[in-house]
Amino acid sequence: MANSLEKPPIWFWIVSVIALIWNGMGVHGYISQAYKTKSFTDNYTVEQIEIMDSMPAWYTALFAIAVFSGVLGCLLLLLRKKVAKTILILSFLAAAVMMIYFLFIVDLKGVDFSQNKIFSYAVLVFALFLVWFSSHSAKKDWIS
Template structure:
């Protein structure tokens, strides 16, 4: 097995922090009480009401899969790739629930679209990085 360059570890750590922020946001979202949701703007309340349970489960798969995949990168394990693929599937399913069924683009606005687009790009980037790391022998 070849040693990865220093930038690989830096990227894996930054990606881990990014995914931990996603976990924190997800847990914070789950902890919202009906009273908390009632204090949100009407559009956000509508978004919570329209969000299917399976989309919430997909979000959990996405964020926790991202964390697990980053840990695998730091441990230099090949199983990072399938975990990142699973995380990406969670993101796509979540986005379908949010943007197609719940119309989050209208309800939450362009910031939600940009943020979810960034999440998608980073997830794809982590898959590309994992494939490159496997091909170069950085992961075992």
């Protein structure tokens, strides 16, 4: 028996494209940080960059997993594949562990990261929203 999909509303496509752009910006941020581009280093003080450079390798790996799985999950949403939910859960979990470490565990040595902290909460909220959105889309049979 063929699996019949419901036609998603226009807002499904809008949200999916915005989410892809958001996660694409995350990939750009990861690449900029990994390769220490001028646009990256211009946005931080020497002390902030030293703190970021001292983060453990697993933290950097989680950053990569969070953003690349976020992009993949959003592409899968646009392709209307249910596996998007699993991939977006992976993205959320990687981001959550990473942000918990950054927000509550790592010693920032008194260096001000207040803007990064605000952004960290936004990242978590949006990643959690995408888990809900993919789950909702699956329940509505917009993705299979």
